[in-house]
Amino acid sequence: MVYASEQERNSVDDGSVRTAEQARDVTRGFLSVAAPDGGSGAEAVLLVVSELFANAVRHAGGATGFRLDAGPGKVTVAVQDASPLPLRPVPLDARKPGGFGWHVVRELSADVRVRVHSAGKTVTAIVPCPTAVMAPG
Numbered sequence: 001m002v003y004a005s006e007q008e009r010n011s012v013d014d015g016s017v018r019t020a021e022q023a024r025d026v027t028r029g030f031l032s033v034a035a036p037d038g039g040s041g042a043e044a045v046l047l048v049v050s051e052l053f054a055n056a057v058r059h060a061g062g063a064t065g066f067r068l069d070a071g072p073g074k075v076t077v078a079v080q081d082a083s084p085l086p087l088r089p090v091p092l093d094a095r096k097p098g099g100f101g102w103h104v105v106r107e108l109s110a111d112v113r114v115r116v117h118s119a120g121k122t123v124t125a126i127v128p129c130p131t132a133v134m135a136p137g
Helices: 006-013 022-035 039-062 100-109
Strands: 063-071 072-083 110-117 120-128
Touching: 006 110, 022 039, 022 063, 022 072, 039 063, 039 072, 039 100, 039 120
Parallel strands: none
Antiparallel strands: 063 072, 072 120, 110 120
């Protein structure tokens, strides 16, 4: 289930969320319902959203889709872009800027998957969020 107001749901589904800042704003609204007690899990979700969006913008021409789903104890973040090119993780090197985002996403997530499809690729991360609840049906 997706937690979002009708306005937020339309923004998420129609591809109008283009920047990491916009994605964080939508995610904060989502988390106010999905994980109202917040905590470190909610902070981890925000960081994963930021990093996945930043990577899509920096390396794939921008995000073309964005989805948030909540279930008991977890939030699933999916960011789609138009590039079919696989991710190329950079070895960590504290002497060079950048290259930390993908490592952060993998560290904070219970599972991360990349699916290449005809419209590009979708990166999906399942982030443990103990305060998350399932959307009312």
